[in-house]
Amino acid sequence: MTNEGPERIGATRKESRRLLDLWWQEMTTADETGRPAAYTFVMGSLNEILRVFDFTVNFPEITALQTAIRGQSLGFLQAAEDYGYSPDICGYVKVDVGLQLKGRDHPHGKVPRPSLVVATNMCNTYIKWAEFWEHLYQCPVFVLDLPAWRGTGAEASLDSQTFQNDLRYVEAQLRELIALCERVAGKPFDVDRLREAMAEVNRMAECYHDVLALNRRRPAPFNAVREGVVYQGISNLFRGSPEGTRFFEVAREELRERIRLGIGTVPDEKFRLLLSGTACYPYFRRFVELFEEWGGVFVHSTYTVFAGGGFLPGFAYDLTRPIESLAEQLLYSAWLGFSTPMFSPQEWLAQTVREWSVDGICFHGVKSCRTTSAGLPDVREWLRTRYDIPGLFIQSDLVDPRLWAEAQIKNRVDAFFEALASRRAVAGR
C-alpha cells in the first residue's frame, strides 16, 4: 500500500499515451485489414452505436488538433488553401482536407478511408466538412439533426412540447442510423452490445464528473486546458469502452493522490481561471505558460463540457430502453452540453466562477471557429456588467500558427493579471 501513492503520479499521462497509440494503431491498420472506418465528430459522436458495428472510428477534429500540437498543421492548411479553401474557413476542416489530399498520412499514423460519416448539426461546419468527404470518397453521410437551444422560452425538459417533438425526431433518426450502419458494416444490430457500450458510458460519465469536480480544490490538481485536452480526447475516442472508463478511474486516483500530497498543477497557485473557447494548439505549451507564469491556473473550461462528450451532471442512460434513452440523453447533451455552452454560456460561466472560486475568465476568440467564438465579446461584456466578473479577450486560432501574435497576446495577458492583482489588493484579499 505504501508504494501506491507515488506510483499514481504520472499514471494518467502514461495511460493516455498508451490509449492514443492504441487508437492510432487501429486507425493505421484499418484499411489493410478491411475493417470499415466511420468518421464522426466530438459533439454527438454516437460512438456507442458505431462501436456495436465494430467500426474503426476516426475523429478528424482530434487528428487535426494533433497535427497542431506536433507543430505540423501549417503544411496541411496550405495544401487545403492551394486547393481553394479560403483563409477564413475553419482550420480543423482545412487541416483535414490537406491531410486527405496528401494521402491521409498523419504524423501519428495513417488515417483510414471513410466507409461512413456521421455528423450532427451541433456545428454546422460539420455538415460542410462531411460533404467534402462525400465528394472525395462517395461515402454515405448521415446527418443527425439535433434541434437544441432555441433562445427565449423553450426549455430542455420532458414537459416541453418542443423537446418532445425533437425527441421523436432524434429517436427516428437513431433507428435510421442503425439501419444504415447495418448496411455499411454488413452485420445485424445487436442491442445487447449497445447496452454494454451505454453502461460503459454511464461509468465513464460518472468518473469524468468526479475528475472535473476535483479541480474545485485549491490548489487545483490539474490544468483544465493542458490536461483537459487529454481528457476530452479520451472521453471521445474511448467512449463506451472499458479502457475509457478505466482511464478516468486512473485519472481520478492520481488527482486524489495529488490533492492528498498537496501537489497543485502549478507550484504556487495565485489565480484561478476559466477558459471560454479552446486553446491555440500550435503554441499549446506557450498558451498555458503565459498564464502559469503569473500563477494562473485554468480550473475549468467550456471546452471540457461541449467537447468532452456533453456529459451533464446526473447523466445516466436507462439500459432498459436503450434507443429511447440514447435519444433522450443525446438531446439533453445537445441542448445543455453542446449548444448552450456555445451560444448562451453566461449563466453556466457565472455559476462555475462561484463554485470553482474563479478569479477571471479568459475568452479565446478562435478566428476560424464561429461556433465557439462569434459571441464571446458579448458574453464577456454581459458577465462584467451583470456580475462584475473580470474577462480577458484574446484572439488567435486553434490550428493556424500564422494567427498567433505572441507579443500582443502576452501584453493582454499581463495587463489582465495586473488588473486581477490590483483588484485583489483593493478587496484586501
Add this chain to the structure above:
Amino acid sequence: MDELAEVLEETRALVEDPDLPSVRRWLERNPQGKVVGHFQVYFPEEVAHAAGVLPVRIMGAGSALQIRQADARIAAFVCSIVRSSLELALSGRLDFLSMFVVPSICDAARNSCGVWVRNFPNLTCRVLYLPHNTGSSYAATYLRDEYRGIAGIIEEMAGRSITDDSLRTSIALFNENRRLLRELYRVKRETPWLLSTVEAYTLTRAAGLMPREEHNALLRRVLDLVPQRQAKRQDKIRVVFEGGFCEQPPLDMLAVIQDACYIVDDDLLIGLRWLIEDVPTEGDPLANLARAYLDQSSYSPVQRDPRKPKAQMLLRRIRESGAEAAIIAAPKMCEPGLEEQVNYIRALEAAEIPHLVLEFEEKMAVFEQLRMEVETFAESLLFELA
C-alpha cells in the same frame, strides 16, 4: 420620368433605407400590429401572416450603416450581415419587433441569436431548426410540429389564433407572390435587356419589407409595364450569379457586373423564392408548408439535402437559364458560402464552364478592381464565343 422608372426608383429607395419605412408605414396604419423579424435564409412567413402579423426579413444593412455597437459584441471574424443586422437592432431601428427568428443556417447566425437574447431581454428570440436530415422519414413531421411551436408563440403575441383557414388564405397569397417572382425571373432570363438584375433584385428584396398584398400589386404593375419598355438587346455574355443566398452583395457590385454581363439567373435572396411550386392549400396547411420546404424547394449551401447535390443544381441552373458562364461569389467570413465555393469551382472546372470567382462584403464601397476583373472576364469570353 416614366411610370416604371418611378416605381423602380421608389423601390430602390425603400430597400436601401435602413429605417425600414415600409414597416413603419404599416404600423401607422395598424397601431396594434405586431412584427416578426426573421433572419436569412428561409422562414415560413405564411405562419406570421395568418395571425395578422407582419413578417419582416432582416437582411443586414449593406453600407447604409456604420457598425459601431455591434463590433463590441460580435467577434471581428464574423460575416458582415450578422453584425449589421445586430447594429440595426442596437441602434433602435428594429424597435418595432415583437419576435426575432434565426433559422439555424450557420454557426455565426446561431451564435448571434445568443447575442440578441442577452441584449434584448424583452424580445422573443428563437432559433428555428430547419432539417438537414432531409432523408429522415420523420423530418416533415418534425418540421410541421416545429412550425406549430412557432405558430403558438405568434398566436400568443398577436392575441389571435392561427386557424387552418387563415393559413390557407395566407398560403394562397404567398403562392401568388412566388408565382409573380417566378414571372419576374422569367422576364429577366428571357429578356434581360428589358429588366436588369439590379431592378429585379430590388423588386424581390422589397417582398421582405412590405405586406405581401402590396408586394403582389407592385409586381403586377411592374410586370405590366416592363414589356412596353424600349430597350435593345446588347452583345453581352449570359451569366449565372451564385453566392447571394444570405449576405447580400452591394447593389453597386451587381451594377458593375450587369454593365458587362446579363445575369440571367441567380440565388440572390433565394429564401424568398425557396419554394419553387405552389404549396397545396387543401389538407393540413402546416404539414404542406413543411413538405414544401423539403420537397419543392431550391438549394443553398446552408441546407443539406443529398437529393439536391449543390454542384449539380448549379449546373442545372446554368443550363436551364441558357447561361454561358458563372460568377461564383461568397461573402467574406462566410463559412458555408466559402466552403461551397470550392465545390462549385471544381464542378465548373470539370464541366468546362467559364467562371469568375469573387469574394464580397455587403459594405464594400470601392469597385474599380472588381470592374476590371468582370470586364476582362466578359471580354475574353465574348472573344472566345465570337
